Amino acid sequence: xxxxxxxxxxxxxxxxxxxxxxxxxxxxxxxxxxxxxxxxxxxxxxxxxxxxxxxxxxxxxxxxxxxxxxxxxxxxxxxxxxxxxxxxxxxxxxxxxxxxxxxxxxxxxxxxxxxxxxxxxxxxxxxxxxxxxxxxxxxxxxxxxxxxxxxxxxxxxxxxxxxxxxxxxxxxxxxxxxxxxxxxxxxxxxxxxxxxxxxxxxxxxxxxxxxxxxxxxxxxxxxxxxxxxxxxxxxxxxxxxxxxxxxxxxxxxxxxxxxxxxxxxxxxxxxxxxxxxxxxxxxxxxxxxxxxxxxxxxxxxxxxxxxxxxxxxxxxxxxxxxxxxxxxxxxxxxxxxxxxxxxxxxxxxxxxxxxxxxxxxxxxxxxxxxxxxxxxxxxxxxxxxxxxxxxxxxxxxxxxxxxxxxxxxxxxxxxxxxxxxxxxxxxxxxxxxxxxxxxxxxxxxxxxxxxxxxxxxxxxxxxxxxxxxxxxxxxxxxxxxxxxxxxxxxxxxxxxxxxxxxxxxxxxxxxxxxxxxxxxxxxxxxxxxxxxxxxxxxxxxxxxxxxxxxxxxxxxxxxxxxxxxxxxxxxxxxxxxxxxxxxxxxxxxxxxxxxxxxxxxxxxxxxxxxxxxxxxxxxxxxxxxxxxxxxxxxxxxxxxxxxxxxxxxxxxxxxxxxxxxxxxxxxxxxxxxxxxxxxxxxxxxxxxxxxxxxxxxxxxxxxxxxxxxxxxxxxxxxxxxxxxxxxxxxxxxxxxxxxxxxxxxxxxxxxxxxxxxxxxxxxxxxxxxxxxxxxxxxxxxxxxxxxxxxxxxxxxxxxxxxxxxxxxxxxxxxxxxxxxxxxxxxxxxxxxxxxxxxxxxxxxxxxxxxxxxxxxxxxxxxxxxxxxxxxxxxxxxxxxxxxxxxxxxxxxxxxxxxxxxxxxxxxxxxxxxxxxxxxxxxxxxxxxxxxxxxxxxxxxx
Numbered sequence: 001x002x003x004x005x006x007x008x009x010x011x012x013x014x015x016x017x018x019x020x021x022x023x024x025x026x027x028x029x030x031x032x033x034x035x036x037x038x039x040x041x042x043x044x045x046x047x048x049x050x051x052x053x054x055x056x057x058x059x060x061x062x063x064x065x066x067x068x069x070x071x072x073x074x075x076x077x078x079x080x081x082x083x084x085x086x087x088x089x090x091x092x093x094x095x096x097x098x099x100x101x102x103x104x105x106x107x108x109x110x111x112x113x114x115x116x117x118x119x120x121x122x123x124x125x126x127x128x129x130x131x132x133x134x135x136x137x138x139x140x141x142x143x144x145x146x147x148x149x150x151x152x153x154x155x156x157x158x159x160x161x162x163x164x165x166x167x168x169x170x171x172x173x174x175x176x177x178x179x180x181x182x183x184x185x186x187x188x189x190x191x192x193x194x195x196x197x198x199x200x201x202x203x204x205x206x207x208x209x210x211x212x213x214x215x216x217x218x219x220x221x222x223x224x225x226x227x228x229x230x231x232x233x234x235x236x237x238x239x240x241x242x243x244x245x246x247x248x249x250x251x252x253x254x255x256x257x258x259x260x261x262x263x264x265x266x267x268x269x270x271x272x273x274x275x276x277x278x279x280x281x282x283x284x285x286x287x288x289x290x291x292x293x294x295x296x297x298x299x300x301x302x303x304x305x306x307x308x309x310x311x312x313x314x315x316x317x318x319x320x321x322x323x324x325x326x327x328x329x330x331x332x333x334x335x336x337x338x339x340x341x342x343x344x345x346x347x348x349x350x351x352x353x354x355x356x357x358x359x360x361x362x363x364x365x366x367x368x369x370x371x372x373x374x375x376x377x378x379x380x381x382x383x384x385x386x387x388x389x390x391x392x393x394x395x396x397x398x399x400x401x402x403x404x405x406x407x408x409x410x411x412x413x414x415x416x417x418x419x420x421x422x423x424x425x426x427x428x429x430x431x432x433x434x435x436x437x438x439x440x441x442x443x444x445x446x447x448x449x450x451x452x453x454x455x456x457x458x459x460x461x462x463x464x465x466x467x468x469x470x471x472x473x474x475x476x477x478x479x480x481x482x483x484x485x486x487x488x489x490x491x492x493x494x495x496x497x498x499x500x501x502x503x504x505x506x507x508x509x510x511x512x513x514x515x516x517x518x519x520x521x522x523x524x525x526x527x528x529x530x531x532x533x534x535x536x537x538x539x540x541x542x543x544x545x546x547x548x549x550x551x552x553x554x555x556x557x558x559x560x561x562x563x564x565x566x567x568x569x570x571x572x573x574x575x576x577x578x579x580x581x582x583x584x585x586x587x588x589x590x591x592x593x594x595x596x597x598x599x600x601x602x603x604x605x606x607x608x609x610x611x612x613x614x615x616x617x618x619x620x621x622x623x624x625x626x627x628x629x630x631x632x633x634x635x636x637x638x639x640x641x642x643x644x645x646x647x648x649x650x651x652x653x654x655x656x657x658x659x660x661x662x663x664x665x666x667x668x669x670x671x672x673x674x675x676x677x678x679x680x681x682x683x684x685x686x687x688x689x690x691x692x693x694x695x696x697x698x699x700x701x702x703x704x705x706x707x708x709x710x711x712x713x714x715x716x717x718x719x720x721x722x723x724x725x726x727x728x729x730x731x732x733x734x735x736x737x738x739x740x741x742x743x744x745x746x747x748x749x750x751x752x753x754x755x756x757x758x759x760x761x762x763x764x765x766x767x768x769x770x771x772x773x774x775x776x777x778x779x780x781x782x783x784x785x786x787x788x789x790x791x792x793x794x795x796x797x798x799x800x801x802x803x804x805x806x807x808x809x810x811x812x813x814x815x816x817x818x819x820x821x822x823x824x825x826x827x828x829x830x831x832x833x834x835x836x837x838x839x840x841x842x843x844x845x846x847x848x849x850x851x852x853x854x855x856x857x858x859x860x861x862x863x864x865x866x867x868x869x870x871x872x873x874x875x876x877x878x879x880x881x882x883x884x885x886x887x888x889x890x891x892x893x894x895x896x897x898x899x900x901x902x903x904x905x906x907x908x909x910x911x912x913x914x915x916x917x918x919x920x921x922x923x924x925x926x927x928x929x930x931x932x933x934x935x936x937x938x939x940x941x
Contacts, residue, residue, distance in 0.1 A: 007029060126139040163593070181529075189518075200502070203696075211440075229443060234439070301320065316524070343413075347414055418457060539694070653689060770808060
């Protein structure tokens with residue numbers, strides 16, 4: 001598109017990839033440059049605060065709360081060079097177009113660019129939903145002004161999150177553990193995961209039985225000869241199913257009015273029904289119709305990419321960003337299900353080409369969003385352009401993961417404009433009378449799809465892995481009332497009720513969306529933040545909360561319940577929407593939230609409590625740190641309360657002494673964040689919790705095992721030479737035996753469960769004196785970092801097995817020590833597991849054991865397994881995702897070799913240097929002690 005004669009325009013976008021694509025659509029006279037995302041933000045730490053503000057009492061927050069919540073913005077250090085470049089370009093052009101994303105965040109970036117560049121030429125805002133030539137040309141031709149209401153809403157959100165994080169996080173530092181963070185959305189997301197785990201911990205399984213009958217028709221007509229039916233009622237009373245049991249007791253719900261069959265009852269009834277006639281008592285047939293799904297929005301894209309492609313939320317958004325910036329899809333952060341008229345027309349044309357005219361409904365489909373607090377005015381996520389490119393047409397241009405995601409988006413978009421899937425469903429009841437005159441009713445359902453409609457293009461997945469696919473058919477024979485049937489087989493079936501499933505990233509995003517919490521642009525970052533902070537660990541796709549998360553959420557539930565209340569958090573989103581719409585002032589909202597003024601729009605419960613500031617300062621002394629860091633589990637058979645303590649070195653079990661209450665302590669008792677850790681207090685015996693053990697796996701049986709056999713303190717016997725007890729313990733570095741002042745770690749080949757007194761005595765005698773060499777030097781055997789060895793003076797030689805430490809003779813040891821040292825390269829250890837080829841690169845992936853634990857590698861990039869992951873459970877998709885993240889970061893920068901300091905020429909000079917260093921270090925230490933504490937980490941949203 002040619003510029004006006006003699007006019008030069010600077011177009012600023014967010015990313016270089018976006019800049020490259022857009023520059024190809026604009027003619028001469030346009031300079032397209034990237035801002036590399038956000039250019040300014042609140043100070044991340046004390047070092048970012050400009051010198052002239054360092055003395056201000058509000059500098060720590062970066063927000064002057066006493067003067068209209070004025071924000072102190074600073075240019076990010078890694079953006080300064082690019083800003084200088086943009087400033088220079090702004091002086092050389094006649095006009096500036098700000099082409100950042102069209103949402104609140106993009107609007108704020110545009111405003112920050114104006115505030116930072118301070119241009120002397122006209123500035124216009126250009127917006128678009130897709131990066132195609134027609135869309136870019138239309139955006140240049142129809143610019144607008146910066147929307148200050150959207151900017152105010154985004155600025156209010158950023159300040160709100162800073163106030164929340166910087167006021168609440170220090171409470172966690174003092175009462176739980178240093179360097180923790182709280183956040184308006186982060187903490188609520190963590191609470192959701194913790195509440196689900198609590199339900200699993202409280203769950204008690206129940207067993208119930210029914211009968212599966214394989215029934216046959218005498219004269220098969222249309223359909224199969226046999227089909228399955230399940231026992232549903234006995235003598236008119238319904239047979240109990242999983243929904244009829246209380247999840248916390250495993251008992252049948254009061255008033256359920258059902259028959260609870262056990263194994264004996266089910267097998268006995270099956271025997272009494274053998275060889276009895278079966279008769280159809282009811283046949284109900286209904287038409288089946290299923291409408292297609294709406295096009296993707298951000299949350300549904302993340303959910304389906306997780307289910308179908310096993311992508312994390314971050315991976316999905318990172319891939320979608322590349323597809324958007326290179327012109328393949330529309331903007332990927334949206335909660336709108338609308339499609340433009342041109343998009344609908346493109347989809348309908350393509351459906352006719354690929355599936356025929358019968359697959360297109362007479363009228364275009366239009367969808368209404370169900371997302372609470374939906375705000376964005378974008379289209380749904382769809383293929384870009386007025387004519388969609390099929391996956392086959394773009395396959396050679398995209399990476400493997402880009403292709404998979406594009407195909408998913410294309411299929412969903414096409415399916416959304418196709419005809420309904422239609423067919424019929426049938427429900428059948430069958431009765432048999434047992435030899436004991438019991439009336440047993442069986443039920444069966446069938447589904448036949450006569451026209452799959454949209455299911456030809458797309459079938460949505462479910463979070464329930466056992467759920468039946470929507471395009472699956474269950475065909476029954478043609479049956480009529482009173483038709484006789486025979487039973488080929490009657491099998492008693494046992495079932496167990498299951499605890500509620502853990503959240504996956506996909507289902508957690510869905511839960512947040514349904515509650516109206518968070519926004520499309522924040523879901524992926526929230527998923528990552530709660531994992532980075534150690535609140536949640538992924539095991540496969542499941543999200544498991546840590547005990548640290550239990551402690552943090554427990555504190556907030558007891559002392560700041562409103563701050564993690566679902567309705568309250570959603571109401572703040574509503575108020576931010578009102579600011580974006582120009583209906584409320586940001587200052588009033590922030591004042592009400594922070595100071596408690598009831599004149600503004602802030603939440604009244606917080607306002608009546610005196611606001612956030614008063615809430616977190618006045619209640620601090622009421623928080624019993626020890627109680628907060630204690631998570632009660634149960635009371636054992638001996639009446640001892642068992643709790644999990646969150647200590648500075650990780651969680652551990654503690655069992656109260658008789659008569660002691662382990663879950664409480666005097667208000668003055670310190671928590672792990674205040675100096676107690678694992679060493680403080682003496683409330684009973686302890687046992688470490690193995691890394692990777694989920695909270696709901698701490699059953700009474702498992703706890704008993706940890707205390708008695710798996711690492712808790714256990715007496716093995718007495719040392720016959722000293723009379724002192726020999727005790728098996730577990731410490732930070734694994735199990736060990738102790739007797740008096742002597743301690744010794746277990747060998748790699750030894751297990752705490754099977755360790756004997758004789759083995760413990762051998763360990764406690766290490767290092768073992770083998771004898772004295774002819775030169776008078778002692779020869780000893782011991783176990784070290786690199787395995788067993790023998791030693792004489794400074795000479796070491798390795799032993800080929802741990803057993804040799806206890807059996808090697810003096811002559812054998814001397815022979816080893818006399819042999820020359822050989823620097824034989826150790827044979828490479830075999831991989832722990834071969835995983836197959838990476839779906840993205842086709843390179844073979846293997847898991848190896850490294851110095852810092854297991855890691856997955858493709859031969860070029862390595863990625864350590866994350867906390868809670870095991871080589872056995874790691875999936876190929878997870879490994880591929882981990883390596884993709886490593887590739888995206890690029891190779892690690894090589895460390896420069898440190899320059900060697902010139903040796904001191906004189907002893908006196910060396911002494912002076914050492915003394916000077918000591919003096920400087922002492923001054924620094926004194927200065928640190930005198931200086932007031934400042935935030936050392938930035939709490940996130």
